[in-house]
Amino acid sequence: MIQQPxxxxxxxxxxxxxxxxxxxxxxxxxxxxxxxxxxxxxxxRTDAFLTADNLLNVVRQAACNGFIAIGMMLAILTGGIDxxxxxxxxxxxxxxxxxxxxxxxxxxxxLVCLLSGAALGLVNGLLLTKMKxxxxxxxxxxxxxxxxxxxxxxxxxxxISGMPGAIKWAGAAxxxxxxxxxxx
Numbered sequence: 593m594i595q596q597p598x599x600x601x602x603x604x605x606x607x608x609x610x611x612x613x614x615x616x617x618x619x620x621x622x623x624x625x626x627x628x629x630x631x632x633x634x635x636x637r638t639d640a641f642l643t644a645d646n647l648l649n650v651v652r653q654a655a656c657n658g659f660i661a662i663g664m665m666l667a668i669l670t671g672g673i674d675x676x677x678x679x680x681x682x683x684x685x686x687x688x689x690x691x692x693x694x695x696x697x698x699x700x701x702x703l704v705c706l707l708s709g710a711a712l713g714l715v716n717g718l719l720l721t722k723m724k725x726x727x728x729x730x731x732x733x734x735x736x737x738x739x740x741x742x743x744x745x746x747x748x749x750x751x752i753s754g755m756p757g758a759i760k761w762a763g764a765a766x767x768x769x770x771x772x773x774x775x776x
Contacts, residue, residue, distance in 0.1 A: 656681075667728075674716060675732040679739035684709040686743050688759075689752040698758035712739060 608616075618625070634641040660677050667674050674680075688705035696704070712735070719731035 672720070672728040673732065674713075674728065676712075676716060676736035676739055679736045679743070680709055680712045680716075682743050683712060683739040686746050686752065689755070690746060692755060692759070698756050701759070 631641075640646060660681065664674065664677060684705045687708045688701045691701040691704050692698070716728070716732055716735055719725055719735070720728050723731075725731045
């Protein structure tokens with residue numbers, strides 16, 4: 593009796609060889625493998641790469657993008673997308689800065705920032721559900737440009753500086769070796 597090589601069923605009932613399955617898995621894991629290889633290379637190339645200070649710096653810089661990525665993951669898992677997250681964050685921060693300039697206490701400014709971000713996200717949700725736009729790509733692409741334009745109008749294209757110590761602390765200070773931005 594002749595034995596056939598083991599094959600598993602792929603998409604559409606077609607047989608997929610183990611070599612093909614390994615190639616597909618490696619293709620999907622390619623970016624992760626590349627990241628690991630770069631990390632290993634840099635660890636041997638320089639003494640400053642794999643240090644606690646450098647790793648904490650990476651975590652501090654990635655914290656904001658990490659929170660945005662969690663929200664985007666939820667949107668993508670439900671079959672949607674939100675192209676306006678960066679502009680939503682920027683407009684929320686500009687609104688917070690304008691509250692600071694008006695003399696509002698820092699804790700209330702942070703609350704206003706969070707509430708404005710939620711309200712801007714609600715606008716995207718209402719455009720999709722109540723106005724029955726065909727795809728979230730359309731509404732969020734539009735609101736991305738609208739929010740970015742409002743930011744430019746409010747700031748007149750200039751950087752905002754002079755934040756109070758409480759806001760600077762929340763975004764850039766350390767509690768021991770841990771960045772405070774990581775705790776919020």
